[in-house]
Amino acid sequence: IVLTQSPDTLSLSPGESASLSCRARQSTGRSVGLSRPFVAWYQQKPGQAPRLLIFGTSTRATGISDRFSGSGSGTDFTLTISRVEPEDLAVYYCQQYDTSPYTFGPGTKLEIK
Amino acid sequence: EVQLVQSGTEVKKPGESLKISCTGSGYTFSSYWIGWVRQVPGKGLEWMASIFPADSRIKYSPSFEGRVTISVDKSISTAYLHWISLEASDNAMYFCARFAVIGYFMDVWDKGTTVIVSS
Numbered sequence: 001i002v003l004t005q006s007p008d009t010l011s012l013s014p015g016e017s018a019s020l021s022c023r024a025r026q027s028t029g030r031s032v033g034l035s036r037p038f039v040a041w042y043q044q045k046p047g048q049a050p051r052l053l054i055f056g057t058s059t060r061a062t063g064i065s066d067r068f069s070g071s072g073s074g075t076d077f078t079l080t081i082s083r084v085e086p087e088d089l090a091v092y093y094c095q096q097y098d099t100s101p102y103t104f105g106p107g108t109k110l111e112i113k
Numbered sequence: 114e115v116q117l118v119q120s121g122t123e124v125k126k127p128g129e130s131l132k133i134s135c136t137g138s139g140y141t142f143s144s145y146w147i148g149w150v151r152q153v154p155g156k157g158l159e160w161m162a163s164i165f166p167a168d169s170r171i172k173y174s175p176s177f178e179g180r181v182t183i184s185v186d187k188s189i190s191t192a193y194l195h196w197i198s199l200e201a202s203d204n205a206m207y208f209c210a211r212f213a214v215i216g217y218f219m220d221v222w223d224k225g226t227t228v229i230v231s232s
Contacts, residue, residue, distance in 0.1 A: 040218035042158075049208055049222040050150075050158065061220065093158055097217035101174040104158040 001034070001096050002027050003105035011111040018081040020108045022094035025075065033074030038098040041070055041079045044107075045090045053092075054079065086112050115139040117147075117223035119209050124229045125199050132195040133226045135209030142190035143167040146212035149183065149194045150219070153205045163212060164192060199230045 006021045022039065026032050037057040042050040052061040054070035057077060067082045081088055091107040120134045137147065148163030162173045162183040171183055182195040194207060207226045210219035 038216055038218075040216075042219075044158075049224050050210075050219070051222065052218065052220050055213065055216065055218045055220075095158075095160075095218060100172055100217070101176070102160045102217050104160070106157045 001025070001099055001103055003094055003096060003103055005092075005094060005105035005108045007108060008106075009109045009111060011113055012084045013113045014083075014085055016084050018079075018084055018088075018110060020079040020081070020092050020094075020110075022072070022077040022079070022105050023075055024077070024096055033076075034096055034098040036098050037073060038096060039070070039072065039077045040095045040097065041068075042093045042095065043088075043090045044093065050093065081110070084110070084112065088112065115211070115221050117209050117211060117221055119207075119223045119226045122227040122229070124231070126232055127200055127230055128198050129230075130195070130197050131199055131228065132193050133207060133228070134191050134193050135223060136189070136191045137211065138190065140211075143187050145214060146172075146217070147185070147192045148172075148210055148212060148219070149181075149192075150208040150210055151177075151205045152208065152225070158208075161207075162194070163217075166190075166192070199228075201230050203228060203230050 039057045041054040044050040058070040069080045091109050093107045094105040118136045143166040146163045149161045151159045161177040164183045166185045166187040184193045209223045211221040213220040
């Protein structure tokens with residue numbers, strides 16, 4: 001399963017909301033969705049390891065702010081960050097764990113103006 | 114506190130072998146899949162392989178099978194990633210991560226091991 005993410009880069013001012021998209025398709029090109037809502041989102045700040053934000057499409061990991069929320073099904077999944085803060089500067093990756101190999105999207109870089 | 118601790122930066126020549134390690138603590142090591150994720154400088158994340166310490170079941174990404182070997186020593190709560198013959202394309206950061214008990218997503222990560230392969 002190949003994941004694509006958009007946009008590549010998102011530049012927002014503090015207080016704005018961010019909507020990050022993740023789309024799934026088979027490596028053959030067929031737009032066949034995930035049979036189960038097994039999508040996770042990770043945040044990777046500069047020079048750090050990734051951190052789990054969301055699993056099961058919409059469940060926040062322990063300790064994650066409620067400003068982060070996930071939604072979606074089938075082929076289209078979204079990470080929403082409300083009231084963006086300077087500390088949200090990072091690359092955000094989606095990952096599907098419906099089918100092995102467990103693949104990541106290429107990431108969306110969030111810049112803060 | 115649940116923690117993973119990886120071995121340090123490695124500098125190797127092409128053709129040399131390498132084994133990097135990841136030691137878990139603060140949880141029942143044998144009960145969770147543990148795996149490796151590669152990140153080439155400036156690029157994204159790639160899942161490479163995972164192992165279940167209790168019975169050594171292994172899963173490899175087709176992109177890495179045959180290029181690396183994952184193993185575990187559950188007596189010391191340590192997982193390993195091994196190369197027989199490094200190539201320049203193996204230059205990367207390698208993250209060790211624990212997989213959640215409820216699914217193959219990664220809920221605990223360590224800081225990463227930098228592997229530099231240069232002649």
